[in-house]
Amino acid sequence: MKKYLVALTAIAFLAACGGSSTPEKKDNPSVSAEPAAPAANDISANPDYEKGLTLIAKSDCLTCHKTDTKNIGPAYKDVAAKYENTEENLTLLAGKIIKGGSGVWGQVPMTPHPALSEADAKQMVKYIFLLRK
Numbered sequence: 001m002k003k004y005l006v007a008l009t010a011i012a013f014l015a016a017c018g019g020s021s022t023p024e025k026k027d028n029p030s031v032s033a034e035p036a037a038p039a040a041n042d043i044s045a046n047p048d049y050e051k052g053l054t055l056i057a058k059s060d061c062l063t064c065h066k067t068d069t070k071n072i073g074p075a076y077k078d079v080a081a082k083y084e085n086t087e088e089n090l091t092l093l094a095g096k097i098i099k100g101g102s103g104v105w106g107q108v109p110m111t112p113h114p115a116l117s118e119a120d121a122k123q124m125v126k127y128i129f130l131l132r133k
């Protein structure tokens with residue numbers, strides 16, 4: 001009976017030692033830092049990407065605009081390169097989407113989109129700004 005108790009104590013002691021080594025690993029920054037790195041460069045992980053793209057796909061934008069190449073309108077990546085991501089440009093471009101625009105990229109005008117809310121137009125511009133390299 002005594003031997004049995006000693007064995008139990010020994011097992012409990014070993015288990016406690018085994019358990020204490022786990023948090024040590026978690027505290028090591030090199031273990032937790034690695035998986036976060038690729039997500040930071042992936043623009044599709046940003047919630048504004050999905051929301052803006054969904055609105056753009058639902059509207060008529062893609063009949064005139066492509067992401068990477070010029071179509072009737074400028075490529076979204078060229079728009080992103082031209083305008084810095086500022087609150088001022090966000091408002092400016094959202095206004096152009098709603099009211100229409102011309103003369104910035106050529107002679108072809110962009111048709112107005114009066115049915116769009118300013119919030120939706122801004123959400124579209126946020127997506128376009130994410131394409132900036």
Ligand code: HEC
Nearest residue numbers: 059060061064072073101102103104105106108109110124
């Ligand atoms: C009928 C074709 C057409 C449609 C539809 C269209 N665009 Fe355009 N878009 C253009 C043209 C052409 C220009 C360039 C206008 C200019 O030179 O000022 C342009 C310019 C832009 C610009 C840059 C404006 C500037 O002043 O630099 C943004 C941003 C934009 N469009 C977003 C959108 C979004 C978002 C939609 C969908 C709601 C959309 N466009 C629908 C043709 C279109």
